[in-house]
Amino acid sequence: MTHISVEINGQRVERDIDPRVLLVHFLRDDLGMTGTHWGCDTTNCGTCAVLLDGKPVKSCTVLAVMADGHAVRTVEGLEVGGELDPIQQGFMEEHGLQCGFCTPGMLVTGRALLDANPHPTEGEIREAISGQICRCTGYSTIVRSIQWAADHPVGITNGQAQKEEVTA
């Protein structure tokens, strides 16, 4: 067993774990954080994406011990104080999901994209999510959802969608 200390969504978590435990299983099975989905298990589908020190990675191909001393942000960490992140609101506004299986990975990857590039082109959005598979939407609504979040960086407040030019 190896002792690890990982900051998960701003909270320090310490555990003794078997080194072969993957980050996705550590999150889901040891911590009960099932927001991160476990899909193909072969680094292809991207639904297990989490942010490792702010960068999206596939948590089925990262050992939990490799996250020791680092910061992990999962889909559960997007909502702050009961307010959905604008990226989550965008997926609601633009119907960015049907079955929802790929959604956690799409959300955190979209969040990382907008953190690095607040005004991405459609091409940049499609490139950013190219490591993830959606079998419902044909991607168009996901792209529109991320665009919505880029256009509404503070999201919906008091029932009103705040466009950037209003708040800038």
Place this chain on the structure above:
Amino acid sequence: MVGHITTKPWCSSRVEGVTVQISAPFDYARATSVDDAIALLDKFGEESRVIAGGHSLLPMMKLRLARPEALVDINELDELSYITDEGDHVRIGAMTRHYQLIESPILARRFPIFADAGKVIADPLVRNRGTIGGSLCQADPGEDLTAVCIVLDATVVLRGPNGERTLGMSEFHRGPYETAAEHNEILVELRVPIRPSSGSAYEKVERRVGDYAVAASGAAVSLAADGTIAEIGIGLAAVGLDERPAEAEAVLRGKTPTDELIASAAKLTSVAVEPIDDLRGTADYKRHLAEELTKRVIALAIARAKGAQA
């Protein structure tokens, strides 16, 4: 299926009985320096492996294609993450990740082939973890950066218990999944010579975004003042050629490039490759791609070299 085992006690009861793919047990140690990593490899012995990005090794461990008894994690070694321009060569630390190769202004100016190749390696999430040292040491036959380093005549720096040694790509890269690195040696750096008035390019055909190459080709040229080709390097991935196609290069070296000469060099390249039929395509198709892609990358490398000259 091979490699599937039932869940171990660390899994909660909620998923008990579900079949998951988990590596066989191994010891794990995180290296605090390159010398520490070498000492750990010596301590754990022959059946230990270095883990960098892990995006080749961990999938192989899940499938029991690899079964190391111990992993030495070098992800914390920031001392191996750098790209520096030394004037006559560029140094690239082995832990430089694929996304850093794509974003580097030094490489964009000196060797645009890195961004060409980097952008077609796997997908952005994988590129956030994958490293150039890991790619070269994995030596997958469909791997892109080995071909890039062959094209650019790069030198590999290996460090072991007895110090460092430098090898050319032809000495380092021995073939599919095989390199000259000893068990207790770590690839620490790549050195890429800078040639005057040079340009480079890489192009790959893949079945879908993120897949390994059906075929890929790269080229680098350096132009003399009179516009003739002073030096040329050609390298391919996924078509069974680990060396540079000498006859193809000889057609262009010292000559003023023309469409006919480029086509001739590309044709000779397609004769030199030895692709196999597999699920990514037939040997004939890959040979066709080798010719067409080589033609394109030579032309683009020349155009970029002229741009650098202007």
